[in-house]
Amino acid sequence: xxxxxxxxxxxxxxxxxxxxxxxxxxxxxxxxxxxxxxxxxxxxxxxxxxxxxxxxxxxxxxxxxxxxxxxxxxxxxxxxxxxxxxxxxxxxxxxxxxxxxxxxxxxxxxxxxxxxxxxxxxxxxxxxxxxxxxxxxxxxxxxxxx
Amino acid sequence: xxxxxxxxxxxxxxxxxxxxxxxxxxxxxxxxxxxxxxxxxxxxxxxxxxxxxxxxxxxxxxxxxxxxxxxxxxxxxxxxxxxxxxxxxxxxxxxxxxxxxxxxxxxxxxxxxxx
Numbered sequence: 001x002x003x004x005x006x007x008x009x010x011x012x013x014x015x016x017x018x019x020x021x022x023x024x025x026x027x028x029x030x031x032x033x034x035x036x037x038x039x040x041x042x043x044x045x046x047x048x049x050x051x052x053x054x055x056x057x058x059x060x061x062x063x064x065x066x067x068x069x070x071x072x073x074x075x076x077x078x079x080x081x082x083x084x085x086x087x088x089x090x091x092x093x094x095x096x097x098x099x100x101x102x103x104x105x106x107x108x109x110x111x112x113x114x115x116x117x118x119x120x121x122x123x124x125x126x127x128x129x130x131x132x133x134x135x136x137x138x139x140x141x142x143x144x145x146x
Numbered sequence: 147x148x149x150x151x152x153x154x155x156x157x158x159x160x161x162x163x164x165x166x167x168x169x170x171x172x173x174x175x176x177x178x179x180x181x182x183x184x185x186x187x188x189x190x191x192x193x194x195x196x197x198x199x200x201x202x203x204x205x206x207x208x209x210x211x212x213x214x215x216x217x218x219x220x221x222x223x224x225x226x227x228x229x230x231x232x233x234x235x236x237x238x239x240x241x242x243x244x245x246x247x248x249x250x251x252x253x254x255x256x257x258x259x260x261x
Contacts, residue, residue: 016224019203026207043207044183051180104196109180116184 004032007063010053012079015103018054021062022046025073028064034071035145038137041117042071045135048110049075055096055105056080057131071143073118073135082125089115148212148235151191155249157214157237160221161229168211168235172256175243179204186210191250193243197221202228202236210234216243 006028008021025046029039046062053060057077065072082088088095089111096106115121118135125131137143149166152159159166171189176182177196186192188209194201195217202225205213212235215221221229221236229236239246254260 016199018200019207023203023206040188040209047183047203047207048180103198103200104177104179104194105200107178107180109178109184113180113184 002065002067004066005063007061010050010057010060010062010075010077012053012056012058012060012077015054018050019047021050025062025064029071032066033145034143038071038139038143042073042137044117045073045114048113049073049133049135051105052110052131052133053077053079055100060130068142069139070119071137071139073137074132076130076132078130081127081129081131082123083127085123085125148191148237151212151250151255152235152237154253155239155246157239160215160236160238161226162212162233162235164230165212165233165235170211170255173247173250174210175247182210183208187256191255193239193246195219195243197225199224199228201225202232202234205229205234206232212237214239214243214246216241216246 026043057079060077062075087093091112092108094106094108100106119138120136122134148168170191172187174186174190175193177194186208189211191212192210193214193216197215197219214237216239218240251257
């Protein structure tokens, strides 16, 4: 039983709206009085997830689940999938287009940033069947602000 | 405050006037958005040559005090609108990030020797 669950749509290619979903999630977590340090980690993971869908993913969604002992972000998309997950997890490896790189995206830091900031990360990306990335943040003492 | 930097270094204010009283606690330079998301300190003045609208989302999520667009670059129209909505000041500096960062550091921002 989740205390709270909300899902937001993300559209691939919509650079003009990129980040909006993560800002919504950030505001939700602030209104629930979570620890600002925890919110920062989740904001980073949310933003990187959102950018991955915007750059590579076709249609997708980002959801937030709140449980008593953990928060979970789950991003899904119907894009081409990640060909080599181990490579994608390496800092600096990127499949972004040049146009995106000129805008400061595609530095090959997205998944490494997520790995650094989430307690657990689980990726499923069968070829041509889209991608699911789950990120878990444990709440050892409830995760609320002091 | 952001306003003090504007006055002291004669920075142009392009957007986000409602945020000029935000506190500046540190500085950071960079143009790779994921690097900023991963590493920029909260409450920093962020110097970048990027002027497109996604810099505003990064600043909101990372709780950046102000964005300073350097190198004579300009914010896009959509960037200005978003920054006004979110109350994130966008300032402009005609010279390089390096030259402004040096001035900010000398003025005590992010400089442990003066704290």
